Amino acid sequence: MTTPADNTFYVTTPIYYVNDKPHLGHVYTTMVADVVARYHRLRGDDTFFLTGVDEHAAKVSDKAAEYDLSPQEWADQNAAAFRGTFEKLEMTNNDFVRTSSQRHKDKVTEYVSALLKSGDVYEGEYVGWYDAGQEEYVPENKAKDNDYKSEVNGKPLVKKTEKNYFFKLEKYRDDLLAFYAERDLAGKGYVQPEARKNEVVNRIKEANDIPISRTGSGGWGIPVPGDEEQTIYVWIDALFNYLTYVDDDERRHYWASGATHFIAKDILWFHAAIWPALQMALSKCDGYAWVWGEGVQQNQLVYSHSYWVSESGEKMSKSLGNFLDPAAIDNYVEEFGLDALRYFLATRGPLGTTDSAFSPDLFVEVYNSDLANTFGNSCSRVSNMIGKYFDAKTPSRQDAKVQGVTFNAETQIQSILPGSNSAFNACNLAGPANNALILVREVDSYIEKTEPFKLAKDPEKIDDVGAVLGNCIEALRIASVLLWPFIPDKCEAFWSRIGCGHYAEQLKDNGTGDLEAWVKWGQLKPGTPIEKGEALFPRYQVEKKP
């Protein structure tokens, strides 16, 4: 597990379909990317985090027509909704993709022109089952399931032939398989988690050329260069967003470092096969060799997470009415705070190959045990004792061993950091968060063993009390640094209370921190004022059910 050698980090989310309303699925992927982006900024990496919306599809212009709006007006409205949601959730994306932007359209046109010239995109014929009523093609299996009749109006489907532009995916089978093998050999699979890879590899072996243009988009979309009748298929248009928004002199180094693409499992094929093949093809065109450079080949990866499902295990969907919509998400933020939502989603979410149930009970349980009772409470009790016994100033600390008890946290920290680093590189978020909590639990355990609140009653032992509390506040400071990617607002509040406001100052506006220096033992200077303040995470009282 290597990090980009040049300390540059580029992370993306899919661009979200603009006809949708932002829901838990969108929020989850974006939040995961945000936690990872924040971690990289914290450790000082030059980080670029990209999210946005996909606007080009015939259904977008159809929907716009329903509301008597132009496609652009409709897209503007919904793009604003996504942007607003992400801003409210304090996502730290460095830019926001809109595929209807001139920048994107110009670049995609350039890329496709180059591909046309190279011969990897050619004119061909697409044959498929066409539903005239719906004006769309029906996949073979679906057509068969419905006895080759329209699912909607029951009329027979028509075998229709259409002129389309095709991408020579088949030609790249071997290159893709070789690429996968190389990455496996290097110990950093292109597709993660590992379990997702096999299905892709098998499918690549049988991959055929794919149509990358459509007709009948009603002028909404990016025309195929030199053939205004045809529109570039939205998926191809969309994939290129990862490139179009960093294809300039200031940002190209992000691309070169190899992107980390967070996606949900349903869109794996596009990212795992079509996307790298497009990059390979484009890199053979004049002036585009950098698109498939060494850093890209070594570090670009696709992380495919699973779904949030309802408590009973069903897929969340509008039709089932178990959908966590923007209002429901707002309610959680209102009740528990944004950090609580971030923490829960990041540490209990479906990052692996299994779906996770979104359970309100579990949410409360995790909030109370991890955030209120552990981190929040420990901060309170330590700063309270410092306030009581040391006039709210950091006591000076002499020794790790007080009253015959050795404080383990100091040595633990040295082992936690490398573990957390490799966990983040493997896109494991639960591990690093838990590591920080282990540190906090160690503080609580240490307090029980040394009983500073008892020692404080004997004036002769005040130095020992100082040593104990000095150890505690220092360990909590380090824990808060480790927790910042997950619960940034509360950590920043804590920092301002313990004289570490400069951390927040440095990280503000997507600035970078210095993780390694900040987690070194002994940064808090004796005499620094400590403020107890309100509870960081007030315990949530569960109503007792009869």
Added chain:
RNA sequence: GGGGGCGUAGCUCAGUGGUUAGAGCACGGGACUCAUAAUCCCUUGGUCGCAGGUUCGAAUCCUGCCGCCCCUACCA
């Protein structure tokens, strides 16, 4: 139909060939009072979906079955 994945304590999950399978939460007992009725210590709890096989040894590898899920050319 084809391809792939998942199934570990009541709950959420670690654990991919090697000593008596782990953590957090929940439950039970005890301690403490600095703290958000918070904390700490100890205990309880699993035929690792089921059945075979490979191996000195399997939750871990192979086969079959059961359950759930993903993909299989146009809604990211």
